[in-house]
């Protein structure tokens with residue numbers, strides 16, 4: 206039987222702070238396939254996440270199909286906005302949510318992974334994070350600082366992670382990120398430079414895949430997910446309308462489930478996907494390939 210088997214593999218999933226987003230669903234799918242999973246959590250969200258775990262609030266979602274409970278091998282404080290501690294402004298470093306968290310930068314977490322698990326501790330790195338401080342503003346009204354911040358956290362962070370984590374990867378290793386179709390089509394409301402950041406993320410996926418593929422034999426892909434009511438998406442404000450619209454107008458008129466993104470990530474992480482790299486893989490019920498929306502259009506009958 207052809208099966209996804211990630212036994213003996215270790216993943217680092219960056220961008221998990223609750224059980225409601227794609228990062229969690231990917232972590233769970235990787236664990237279900239047998240991988241051990243470490244996560245990276247944004248320091249401002251870390252206390253809440255640890256509390257949810259300790260108080261058993263996530264027990265149901267942590268339960269795997271065989272009845273066992275997914276355990277994260279390690280949870281790291283991780284801020285993808287910073288490459289190294291020297292880049293972190295003093296007011297952030299000394300603030301309540303950061304100061305006792307060790308080295309939470311990309312470089313710092315790479316060093317901790319090596320200290321915890323030895324050289325080349327990783328097979329799979331997932332970038333499932335984004336942040337645009339002005340996401341609610343139309344692009345036309347976005348400040349330079351807001352635009353650059355969206356690009357820095359949501360796109361450059363992948364470049365930095367791939368550079369820093371490549372030496373930690375075992376042969377056959379792969380990277381993945383999550384993108385959104387606003388990179389290539391106009392999606393009103395997804396502002397603040399976030400659409401630009403996703404365009405950069407997809408373009409960088411191709412270039413990075415070439416660079417680490419030719420030099421190191423590693424793979425990089427990005428999953429273009431349909432709208433889903435995660436915490437981050439809900440904060441943008443119009444996710445329910447987006448989900449209704451996507452369901453009404455996609456080829457498969459279904460709600461997207463996070464586990465469908467998780468399963469795709471597990472496949473892409475596995476040797477079954479050994480020839481797939483540099484790709485944007487759509488997990489959106491076919492919405493991206495529609496040319497005409499159904500809404501408001503009378504469907505033609507065959508007679």
Ligand SMILES: NC(=O)c1ccc[n+]([C@@H]2O[C@H](COP(=O)([O-])OP(=O)(O)OC[C@H]3O[C@@H](n4cnc5c(N)ncnc54)[C@H](O)[C@@H]3O)[C@@H](O)[C@H]2O)c1
Pocket residue numbers: 219220221222223225226227228229246247250283284285286332333334335336358383384385386429430431432433434435436437438
């Ligand atoms: N939900 C959707 O509709 C949708 C659709 C397509 C793509 N995506 C993408 O999926 C990915 C995951 O988002 P999600 O929707 O599952 O929401 P989510 O809230 O589960 O995940 C976003 C995570 O990013 C983290 N984060 C923010 N800034 C960070 C930083 N500087 N360093 C480290 N972590 C940081 C947050 O704490 C959060 O855990 C994102 O790249 C998002 O753009 C989401």
